[in-house]
Amino acid sequence: MYNDEIIGSGKLNYLCGADFVKSQQKFPTGLPLEPNLRCCSVDGDADRLVYYYLDENSKFHLMDGDRIATLVAAYLKEIVQKTGIDLNMGLVQTAYANGASTEYITEKLKVPVACVPTGVKHLHHKALTFDIGVYFEANGDAIADMLLVETILHDKGWNISDWEACYTDLPNRLMKVTVADRNAITTTDAERKCVTPEGLQDEIDALVSKYPKGRAFVRPSGTEDIIRVYAEAATRKEADKLAAEVALKVFELAGGTGTAPEVPQ
The missing domain is CATH 3.30.310.50 (Alpha-D-phosphohexomutase, C-terminal domain)
Known part of the structure; x- marks a missing residue:
């Protein structure tokens, strides 16, 4: 764990945190720059989560909400199929979701996708219309989200580049x-x-x-x-x-x- 000196230091989110990593497209201060090392960051209030890594050529790769939601939806679908139970499952996105993720979910995973206006109230309301509704929003409990991602990757035997290889984001x-x-x-x-x-x-x-x-x-x-x-x-x-x-x-x-x-x- 890095950049956790937050009590009385005035350094909360300073050169670190999920928003810093996503907006600056680079590692937070203090982390070792090791290739293919799976890293994640949360903000000071631990509600926003992003994953990221450096490849062998020192190129930065970001795994944000689209990737997390897609990983979870795919995993849940596998579990549901194994049970043989007929459940209505869907993934809820906003217009900001990368088009490549939407295509992967609908064409490869065959999971229905609903698009709603920006805001957690819209995402949550639509998710409730499914037996199993999946959505990602940058609030809630980032630690719980992290543990879910780690559980899925461990169960599938994937590293972070395996996860990213599911689809290629459109610029x-x-x-x-x-x-x-x-x-x-x-x-x-x-x-x-x-x-x-x-x-x-x-x-x-x-x-x-x-x-x-x-x-x-x-x-x-x-x-x-x-x-x-x-x-x-x-x-x-x-x-x-x-x-x-x-x-x-x-x-x-x-x-x-x-x-x-x-x-x-």
Whole structure:
């Protein structure tokens, strides 16, 4: 255990913790940089969990909520099938779930996937409609989640790279656009489609159609005059460009303020 000097030190989450690892895409301070060493981090209140490792080429690999939920769903399905009991099982995701994970769950695991708006209340409500409902949200008990992951990996005899090999994440990009009024944008279809301003969704659809495995959506922040943009595509360059192009359309059609987003060439 590392970075646990939190009583009176003022170091809670400093250069460590799940949010640091995910946002910075690197190891927290103090951890040994050993290849293929399975590591996990929780935040100071122990509700958010991420796994990660370095490969032989010192490349950083992150295993976040999509990976954890998929691992759990696959394991539970194996157990249910062995019992022979007819149970209705489903996995609940938000629009932020990587498209590769959704494809793996539906096509390979044959587990139904439901998409709901962002927020634990929506995820939990939908999960209750299944006999066994699985979802991941960055709150709750990260230690319990960690123990579940470790149990599954031990039972299957997997290391962390075996786990990651189930599917390959599509490159994705998150961006923010500052606007005069976040209420200019309203959404439907679990936040995957834009209703207002008129014409914005058509522009997004046209941009997405240019890219293999392209997908993008926009949604207003719940607290700030900011519009969040998510995009994914087959390559990192295409995901970055699609996100910037969508962000620029949001800026133009939804009352953007400040400097307009730049589209990489």
